Amino acid sequence: MLFRKASSPFISAQASVHSIMYQVLYALIPGTLAAIYFFGWGVLINLILAATVCLLSEALVLKLRNRPVEAALKDGSALITACLLALALPPLVPWWLTVIASIFAIVIAKQLYGGLGFNLFNPAMVGYIVVMISFPREMTFWTPPLGAVDHWLSFSDTLRVIFQGALPDQSTIDSITMATPMDTLKTQIALENDIASTRSHKVYGAVFSDISGKGWEWINLLFLLSGLWMIKRKIIDWRIPTSFLLTLLLIANFFSVVDYATYPSALFHLFSGGTMLCAFFIATDPVSACTTPRGRWIYGAGIGVLVYTIRTWGGYPDGIAFAIVLMNMAVPLLDYYTQPKTYGKTEVE
């Protein structure tokens, strides 16, 4: 008999951060595969590049901070940041841009705040915003989705574009890239062309599909399904995605009903750009999100309002990164003012 000393509770659910993070990573796989399928090798190259840089910079900073390196690398959180970043960046961005975004995300937004659990902002979104503001031209290097154009960049061509800036023969950067559906709509609406004529346009109408954009609808659908799987497994909270998607749906629906020629449908909003990735993978990042039940409703709704506002009236085609970071700032306040009523707070009748 050892008479080991311990403190209650003596049993545990044996849950682990590692297991949560890896389940999130698994859930990212289907949507990521779809993104590679529709937008080419660039997505995969970005992913590998971002993952390498994120892990390396995390290891380096942890070493400098005299913290255990191996355990932190194994928790999977840096890999999630790399994945989100790579999925948000255009597939043909130059390599150094991905490197800058990754370093910024891990070193500045995560480790300088104290590492896992202490970052106020979602690291991937901070990295994305830095390059979005600094290199707006490169951030338009989206490949046309599969089925929109005839040509298709090979793996080696994509490598050369990303690492050497060398374009394939007889092509310009404009001929191998193409604006996203949301970007196209935004430009055309600004030029006072209505949605219907834009979608049926013989050149830039090619990126659209019946629901939203070619490829985008599938990627979003897969992230939605993976998200539902995560909710079922209680890996993420259901309130934030529900509140965000519902808010986006209601606002988008209101405006498109009022003026369907200039405001795209709710369905377009839900299945375009990073909507589902945001709903289930970014907004639900536990560290930077609200923790109270009521706070989570407000947090999700806030992101919904901001995303719609930035998409519709802002200067950027998609507003997810900004919406997330703005709502991250509100989290401490929301957590404080939405504390649940504790047991016994009700008065005696």
Place this chain on the structure above:
Amino acid sequence: MDSSTQLHHFHGGLHLEGHKKISSQSAITPCKPQKLYVVPVQQHIGAAGEIIVEKGQHVLKGQMLATTKILLSAPVHSPVSGTVVDIGKHAVPHPSGMEADCIIIENDFQDEWVARKPVAENYHQMNSHDLRNIVRNAGIVGLGGAVFPAAIKQTETNIHTLILNGVECEPYITCDDRLMQERAREIISGADIIGHIIKARECIIAIEDNKPEAIAAMQVAIDEDDTGFFQIKVIPTKYPSGSERQLIKIITGKEVPINSLPADIDVLCHNVGTAYAIHQAVFKDEPLISRIVTITGNGVKQPQNMEVPIGSYIADCIAQCGGYSDNASCMIVGGPMMGYSIHSDQVPVVKASNCLLVTSNDEIYPANTEAHLPCIRCAKCVEVCPAKLLPQQIYWYASTQNFERVTEYHLFDCIECGCCSYVCPSQIPLVQYYRSAKSKIWEMEADQKKSNNARKRHEARQHRLDEQKREREERLRQKREMLNSKKGKTEENEIDVKKAAIAEALARVKQKKETQAIQPKNTDNLNAEQQRQIEEADQRRKAMKREHDE
């Protein structure tokens, strides 16, 4: 109040693996008599009693060893007949391994009872006050683990609902389960006595649905009573349903307000073990000198429920269970969620000891207090907290010693049930952080109180000194004023005298001058005419001078 049909929910909670089968299958066995018994004087919440026996004195079984006049306290009694061999400090079951005042009795194995006069059925004719005194003198405390003196809870008369707590929600523990199975009639009788004391209108017996045999046995006992006073409520198995306030929520749908007692919402809650002890006190005049203890876990060879005299060494109980198994690693008093580990088995079983859980190496997973991962704010703890707190926020501020914030996030509503630590993916020993924060705040408050008192004393002294100083100065001032006024008068006089003297002198000079001035010059041998003219001139000069003077 409608507590007749529907059950309610409390927030959070856990569905834990019961591990009850380890000990629930064996009937309650009596603990074999031992040589020595160590009876701690304080085994309850409240003040310690006053020892009324002496070293060397012979005592009888059931004889009172320590009494008390204080309300929040309970007496203790001898578990056997024998001799008091020592009175002094002895190790008691406590996480810190502390020692406390104990009375050590050597068994004479005569099993000789003190004279008993049970009131038995006559309790129906007794008033609440006298019945309460029986409960009080029998040293009965809450046997669910809180060891709150039972009689104090019963001071409220006109409680609507008496809830009999047979929930036993912690894993491993089966002592109440066995008690209900084997002594249901006595429990019901004890509940009837409590009901009589507090004039309750109904008694609800709450039992978790994982104890079908106990439910059946209790139902049989209730069916013998035709008053309709008793009613069994089978509640879903969920930890911590057996916690008083959570159970009240389940049964009545009401939450006991913060800083209030269940009695404030007309409810009283007693453990089934307590009801049994009350029956024994009233029907047999037996004080609380033994209790049912679950001895379980993979670390003990023959897990079982045992009726153990209070004061028996834990080591003796374990020996009767076949001893420890080879991989025994940890001795927990209480359940795995809220119990505490002890350093040694050379401590007595006390009134609070409902379970001795001896775990094997692979059975428990105590959170690693040294190297847990940081909180990732997943809020799993928020979902399971039965007090509806935000454990992650409390942890955040507790770990940074921000005690003001910790209190704002209601740290003191925490019941330390351990649900948050159980689900935490970062394996943070949250409850430990809360306990530590609570004790630090209490310490600070005590210091604050002390320094406040010191400050008040200092201020009072300062005030007194100031007052004395002021009075002294006032007296001095008055004295000085008095002196000053006297001195002032003398000066005035002096001035007057001087002034008068000057004026006198001046007058004299003037007089002299005047007489001199009118002294005729060349006045010798003057005729009358001349004399007259001189006199006229003198008169004019005099007049002119007077005019001029004026």
